[in-house]
Amino acid sequence: MIVLLPLLFLAVVVPAAHAQGSWQDRIDPATATQVQVQLDSATADGLPIGPLVSKALEGAAKRAPSAGIIGAVRTLRVQMAQARSALGTAASADEIEAGALALRAGLTGDRLARYRTARPDGSVAFALAVTVDLIARGVPAADAAEAISRAAGSRQDTDLAVLRDRVLYDIGRGTTPAASLQSRTSALLKAGS
Amino acid sequence: MSAPLLRRTPAVAALLVTLAGLVRPEDAAGQRVPAGTRLEFGTGAVGWQGTAGLRAGVALAGEWAGTAGRWAVASQMNGLLLDGALARGQWRATALAPWRAGPFRVSAAADLETLNQPGVPGGRRGALQFGLASAEQLRQGLQLRALSGLATHGGIDRIYGQVQTGGWLAVGSVRLSLGWTGTVATTPVPVEPTSTPGAMTGGTQGGGGATFEPLRFSDASVGMDWQRGALEVSLLGARRFGYRAGVPNWGRAGVALQVGGGTALTAAIANVPSDPLLHQAARREFGVGVRLAAPRVGARADLLRGLAYDVRVRQGTLLLRAAGASRVEVQGSFTAWEAQPLARLRDGEWGLAFPLPPGLHRFVVRVDGGPWQVPDGAATATDEFLGSSAVVVVPDPAVP
Numbered sequence: 001m002i003v004l005l006p007l008l009f010l011a012v013v014v015p016a017a018h019a020q021g022s023w024q025d026r027i028d029p030a031t032a033t034q035v036q037v038q039l040d041s042a043t044a045d046g047l048p049i050g051p052l053v054s055k056a057l058e059g060a061a062k063r064a065p066s067a068g069i070i071g072a073v074r075t076l077r078v079q080m081a082q083a084r085s086a087l088g089t090a091a092s093a094d095e096i097e098a099g100a101l102a103l104r105a106g107l108t109g110d111r112l113a114r115y116r117t118a119r120p121d122g123s124v125a126f127a128l129a130v131t132v133d134l135i136a137r138g139v140p141a142a143d144a145a146e147a148i149s150r151a152a153g154s155r156q157d158t159d160l161a162v163l164r165d166r167v168l169y170d171i172g173r174g175t176t177p178a179a180s181l182q183s184r185t186s187a188l189l190k191a192g193s
Numbered sequence: 194m195s196a197p198l199l200r201r202t203p204a205v206a207a208l209l210v211t212l213a214g215l216v217r218p219e220d221a222a223g224q225r226v227p228a229g230t231r232l233e234f235g236t237g238a239v240g241w242q243g244t245a246g247l248r249a250g251v252a253l254a255g256e257w258a259g260t261a262g263r264w265a266v267a268s269q270m271n272g273l274l275l276d277g278a279l280a281r282g283q284w285r286a287t288a289l290a291p292w293r294a295g296p297f298r299v300s301a302a303a304d305l306e307t308l309n310q311p312g313v314p315g316g317r318r319g320a321l322q323f324g325l326a327s328a329e330q331l332r333q334g335l336q337l338r339a340l341s342g343l344a345t346h347g348g349i350d351r352i353y354g355q356v357q358t359g360g361w362l363a364v365g366s367v368r369l370s371l372g373w374t375g376t377v378a379t380t381p382v383p384v385e386p387t388s389t390p391g392a393m394t395g396g397t398q399g400g401g402g403a404t405f406e407p408l409r410f411s412d413a414s415v416g417m418d419w420q421r422g423a424l425e426v427s428l429l430g431a432r433r434f435g436y437r438a439g440v441p442n443w444g445r446a447g448v449a450l451q452v453g454g455g456t457a458l459t460a461a462i463a464n465v466p467s468d469p470l471l472h473q474a475a476r477r478e479f480g481v482g483v484r485l486a487a488p489r490v491g492a493r494a495d496l497l498r499g500l501a502y503d504v505r506v507r508q509g510t511l512l513l514r515a516a517g518a519s520r521v522e523v524q525g526s527f528t529a530w531e532a533q534p535l536a537r538l539r540d541g542e543w544g545l546a547f548p549l550p551p552g553l554h555r556f557v558v559r560v561d562g563g564p565w566q567v568p569d570g571a572a573t574a575t576d577e578f579l580g581s582s583a584v585v586v587v588p589d590p591a592v593p
Contacts, residue, residue, distance in 0.1 A: 128553075129584075136573050136584055
C-alpha cells in the first residue's frame with residue numbers, strides 16, 4: 001500500500017488532465033471537419049464514436065498528416081461496422097471496438113462470428129482483446145482465434161487471462177507462441193471438463 | 194621487481210575493480226549488469242603505501258535479450274599515471290543467462306583481466322564460471338557459483354578455483370545480501386608481509402627473499418543497496434579469513450545521483466583487498482565519475498532484484514519499469530492521447546495515477562523527454578500512422 005501512496009498523491013494533486021476538452025481543439029479545423037463527417041456517419045449507423053475520436057487524437061499526437069488521420073478514422077469506422085455485423089447488432093461498444101482491432105490484427109469476419117457463437121449471451125470483448133494481444137506476440141491470427149474462441153465458449157474471462165499469462169510465460173522461455181497456445185488451451189479445456 | 198613498479202601494479206588493479214563503484218566484475222558474473230547500455234567514465238586518486246596516483250578510465254556495460262537467453266557484456270579500460278609512467282589495465286566479462294532448470298536458473302560467464310606496465314611482464318587472468326540461482330524468487334533468493342581459471346604473472350602460471358555462495362533479500366527499497374567466497378590455487382603464492390602493510394615482496398618464484406605459502410582463503414561479505422528518488426547508495430563490508438598477510442577487512446561505498454537525461458554523478462571509496470593471484474597488494478582508492486545510461490523502458494536484466502516484468506497492470510494500475518529514468522510519461526487511449534506523467538514508485542517502478550478501466554488499451558511511453566516508444570515486454574500492435582503502440586488488457590472485475 002505504501003508503494004501506491006505516490007499514486008494517490010498524484011491522483012489528488014494532478015488535475016484530471018486526461019479528461020478530454022474539445023477534441024476539435026487539438027486537430028486542425030480542416031481535418032476536424034472531415035473527422036466530424038465520419039463521426040456523423042458512425043452515429044447514423046449506430047456505431048460508437050469514442051474509438052473514432054480516440055483514433056483522431058492518436059493521429060494528432062503522433063503528428064500524422066491530415067490525410068492519414070482522416071483515412072485512419074474512416075478505416076476504423078468501416079472495421080467497426082464489419083465487427084458489429086459479425087458480432088450481432090446487440091454487440092456492445094467495447095465488443096465492437098475490440099472486434100475492429102481483431103479485424104485489423106488479421107481475423108476474418110467469419111472467425112469473429114465464432115466468438116459470438118461460442119458465447120452468445122456474454123461479452124466477448126475481453127476474449128477478443130486477449131486474441132489481439134496474442135497475435136501481437138507472435139501467435140498466428142487463425143490459431144489465436146481458434147484457440148481463444150473455443151476457450152471462451154466454456155471458460156470465463158479470468159481463465160482467459162490466466163491462459164494468456166501462461167502463454168507469455170512460455171514464450172519468454174523459448175516456446176514458440178503457437179505451440180504454447182495450443183498446449184495451454186488443451187490443458188485449460190481438459191481441466192474441470 | 195622495483196619499488197615503483199610494485200606501486201603501479203596494485204593501482205592499476207584497483208581501477209579494474211572499482212572505477213566508480215557501480216560497474217563491478219561480479220555484476221556481470223552475477224547477472225546484475227544494468228539494463229540497456231551504460232557508459233561510465235571517471236577519474237580519481239589511488240593511494241598505496243604513501244604514494245598517490247592519478248587515474249582515468251571508462252566502463253561500458255550492456256545487456257541484450259535473445260531467444261537463447263540473455264547476454265550481458267561488460268568492459269573496463271583504465272589508465273594510471275604514477276611516477277611519470279603510464280600503466281594500463283583492461284577487464285572484460287561476458288555472461289549468458291538464464292537457462293531455466295527446474296527451480297533454478299543456470300548461467301555461465303567468462304572474464305579476462307589484463308595488466309600492462311612499462312618494463313615488466315604483463316599479468317593476465319581468465320576464468321570460466323557456472324552459476325545456479327533460485328528462480329522466480331522475486332524478492333529473495335540464493336545463489337551458488339563455481340569458477341576455475343588460470344592466472345599468469347611474473348612468469349608463473351597458477352590454476353585457481355573459487356566457490357561463491359550467498360543470498361539476497363529485498364526489504365522495501367533496500368536490498369540486503371550476504372556472500373561467501375572460498376579461493377584455492379595450485380601453486381604457492383608470495384605472501385604480503387604483515388610488517389609492511391600493502392606491499393608484496395617478490396615477483397618471481399624464490400626471488401627477492403619472498404615468502405611463499407599455499408593459497409587457501411575465504412571472504413565473507415555483507416552488502417546493502419538502497420535507492421530512493423534520484424539517489425542510489427551501495428555499501429559492502431567484508432572480512433578475509435585464512436590468509437595471514439594484509440589487512441583482513443575490506444569494503445567499498447558508492448553513491449550515484451541521477452541528474453536527469455539518463456545521466457548520474459557517481460562517487461566511490463574503496464578499501465580493496467589484496468589479490469595474491471596477480472601479485473597485487475591491498476590499497477585504498479577514491480573516485481568520482483559520470484554515468485550515462487541510454488534511456489530505456491524495462492529492466493529485464495535486473496533479475497536479482499526480482500523484477501522480471503517490464504510492463505503490467507496490477508489492481509487496475511498501469512505499472513512499468515524504467516531503469517535509470519528521471520521522468521516517465523505515457524499517452525494512450527486512456528489519456529485521450531495526451532501526455533501524462535507517471536509517479537515514481539520504487540526499484541525503478543513507475544505507475545499511472547488513475548486506474549485503467551476494463552477493456553483493451555493502447556499506449557506509448559516516453560523516458561526523459563526521448564522518443565515515444567513501446568515499452569519492452571508489452572504486446573505491440575501496429576497502427577495506421579506507420580507506428581506502433583503497446584496493448585494492455587484490463588479484465589472487467591464484474592465479469593467472472
